Amino acid sequence: MALNTTEKREQRTCNFCIDINKKSNRNNIFLEVYEKTALIADLSPLTIGHLLLIPLIHETSYANALASDSLIIYDIEECLNAVKMKEQNIIISEHGTGSFSAGTSACCEHAHLHIIPPQPSATFSDLTQRYIEHLGKPRKLDKLSNLIHFSSFSYLLLSDGMSNHFVWTHNDKTRSQFFRWSYNNCPTAKADYCWRTSFNRADAYKTKSKYQKEIS
Ligand SMILES: [Zn+2]
Numbered sequence: 001m002a003l004n005t006t007e008k009r010e011q012r013t014c015n016f017c018i019d020i021n022k023k024s025n026r027n028n029i030f031l032e033v034y035e036k037t038a039l040i041a042d043l044s045p046l047t048i049g050h051l052l053l054i055p056l057i058h059e060t061s062y063a064n065a066l067a068s069d070s071l072i073i074y075d076i077e078e079c080l081n082a083v084k085m086k087e088q089n090i091i092i093s094e095h096g097t098g099s100f101s102a103g104t105s106a107c108c109e110h111a112h113l114h115i116i117p118p119q120p121s122a123t124f125s126d127l128t129q130r131y132i133e134h135l136g137k138p139r140k141l142d143k144l145s146n147l148i149h150f151s152s153f154s155y156l157l158l159s160d161g162m163s164n165h166f167v168w169t170h171n172d173k174t175r176s177q178f179f180r181w182s183y184n185n186c187p188t189a190k191a192d193y194c195w196r197t198s199f200n201r202a203d204a205y206k207t208k209s210k211y212q213k214e215i216s
């Protein structure tokens, strides 16, 4: 998909793109590099094992990435299978279209799937209920690759990586970092969640050493 001028500017200043183009210490940044995506530890993890899967080219959502190259779904599946060998359950979240001008609750404008183990107070079903309370009834996808139909939407995805894939359309009331708020069970708190102030380097390092050891 051709990038417009704003998107090209975003790409130049995008931290993920800067990391992707940094050939020298790629191995320090990425836990695994697949054909079209890379797996990294979330810099502000909600728990140990909080991962992000990012496309190697700048896309603002996985729906857009699939529209550009539908084969990226095989990369996603390969990564999820590798993670599922290590985690009993996972929650997958995307909160694109990651362009602030388009309206989003995403952390940044480069598409990323959050892959995170559930907690007793944050199971897949807890999160689904919290999303429904705030965003209404979701659209259910038969398979993850059907996200391709949302390439012109700003959306929120929740998936259990098995057969439950739910999509909500982003609206102006969806707070920044809604996924992180929901995982922490505090979506009605007033202040915006700021991943920078909750930056947890220790857990990011623990995630990194766990996955570098276990996946490779
Ligand atoms: Zn980027």
Ligand SMILES: [Zn+2]
Pocket (backbone or CB within 6 Å): 095, 106, 107, 108, 112, 114
């Ligand atoms: Zn995010």
